[in-house]
Amino acid sequence: MVNVIGLGYIGLPTALMLARSGIEVIGTDINQELVDSLSQGKLTFEEEGLEELFKEAINKGIKFTTEYQKTDTYIITVPTPFVNSSKKIDCKYVVSAVNTVLDVCEKGAVLIIESTISPGSIDKHIRPAIEKRGFTLGEDVHLVHAPERIIPGNMIYELEYNSRTIGADDSVIGEKVKELYSSFCKSEIVLTDIRTAEMSKVVENTYRDVNIAFANELAKICRADNMDVYEIIRIANKHPRVNILQPGPGVGGHCISVDPWFLVGDYPDLTNLILTARKTNDSMPTHVLGRIRDIMREHKINDISKIGIYGLAYKENVDDTRESPTLQLLKRMDEHLAFGVKVYDPFIKKRIVDHQFMNFGDFLNEIEILVIMTAHDHIKNNLELVKDKLILDTKNICNFDGVYKL
Known part of the structure; x- marks a missing residue:
């Protein structure tokens, strides 16, 4: 049985996909109102295809609760904000979820962190929390990082067809988790180490943020000198190696607008371009x-x-x-x-x-x-x-x- 911790924009679709695939799933969230709504067959947010997926998962027996379950596999999808003053990641929700898992998990349980975290977060925050409780990593519990790669508005398709990355200490555990995700993911699943998995996800969103910032800065330049930024981008993009994005009113969501700050917070002297992009978009x-x-x-x-x-x-x-x-x-x-x-x-x-x-x-x-x-x-x-x-x-x-x- 898989216990999915956190039933928001990432955890709920993941839990539903696993359940539809025939895997026994229990979804856990501390929000009693959310759990009650799901248990009554009512979705908590709108998403194309989610209603049909929800019905299929319910028919397969998915359940929802505020209680953590005693099992051998957990997927943790809780929020990971950053600290405003330092821009460093705030791992308190992940650490709290891990500690509660340790209260109930079976020996040898696999803890899969899906929440986006900055490079080194598992080494700095998660491993010490586990060791502080007296658990031996690699024996009592196993750690895996499998960052999500989906976007609201196209979640179901992307869960199935986007490539996944799985970072694990132990290749045998990595293969076990790969098999789990293969139950619904039809694209390539890449196995690597945990730190590389952490960095790759943050880099993906930072790359997009920097490219958006270029388009937004271009819009400001064109506005200052009465030029049509959209026509300029249209013409420039006819070059075979140029693909400028469209400018916009800002960057939102809980990925592109957040993840680059993790790098700025951890590497303040090495992220001048990333910091400038963040300031431009903000x-x-x-x-x-x-x-x-x-x-x-x-x-x-x-x-x-x-x-x-x-x-x-x-x-x-x-x-x-x-x-x-x-x-x-x-x-x-x-x-x-x-x-x-x-x-x-x-x-x-x-x-x-x-x-x-x-x-x-x-x-x-x-x-x-x-x-x-x-x-x-x-x-x-x-x-x-x-x-x-x-x-x-x-x-x-x-x-x-x-x-x-x-």
Whole structure:
């Protein structure tokens, strides 16, 4: 039996995939409300294909509880934030989960850490915690790092078809874990050591962050000298070895906006480029705020309540608001302008900010300036309804004249 610890955006889909494959799975989370919802057959977030997968897993017998189970295999998928002051990883949730596992696990149990961690975290935090409890690594318990590689909006497909990396001290244990993941992963599964697995995941997201930062810096340059960044990128990308990404209002989610900080925190003297990229991407909500001010001045609009922000999710067609650029923008607005800006997102069913509208028509009726922060299919399919607004399109989805861009 596999006990999956943490039933959020990573743990729940992983548990469901394993259960659908015929493996006995019990999912554990400290959130009683979440566990109750899942036990009653209600999902806790929306994701394409997740409802069908959930039903299949329930039919195969998956169960949910707040209690850790006595077994020989655990998958730990708890959060790994960073400390704001130092930018170093905060491993307290992983260490806490490991300690609770040690309270109940069978001798020789395999602890698979899926949570993204900085290079060396298992050596610095996890091994000492285990040894402090009197357990012998490699005998009483075995450690494995198998970082997730999925993105909200396409989780089910990516769980099946993205390559996986498994870092293990013992190749025999690594092969055992590879067999477990092979129950649903149809792509290559690479075996390596733990430290390499830790570093590879952080590097993947840092690479993406740096590339996004280049596009965002290019947008600022072009704005300063009245050039069309999108046309410049389109032409430059015709070169066979150039693939510039699209600029945007900021970087959200709990991967790209977080993982690079782990490297900055651990290697402050060696990460100048990574640090600059992080600062560039974190500055984009402020850049958007400046563009809003430009439009207000140009059209002599002084009432901030006439501004409408479309999109609270950090990316299109999901309900995930973690590290959302819109939430960052709203914080800056409160600090620099005034209260009263309107907000709407078709995927966010609960009110999480002030002046959040739950009906698109009502939202449009109250605003003059529309700021598109998230490129949901919903807004793409309803562009005809917003043509009479002053539009700041941070996602470059509007193809009609008079639209303001980054």
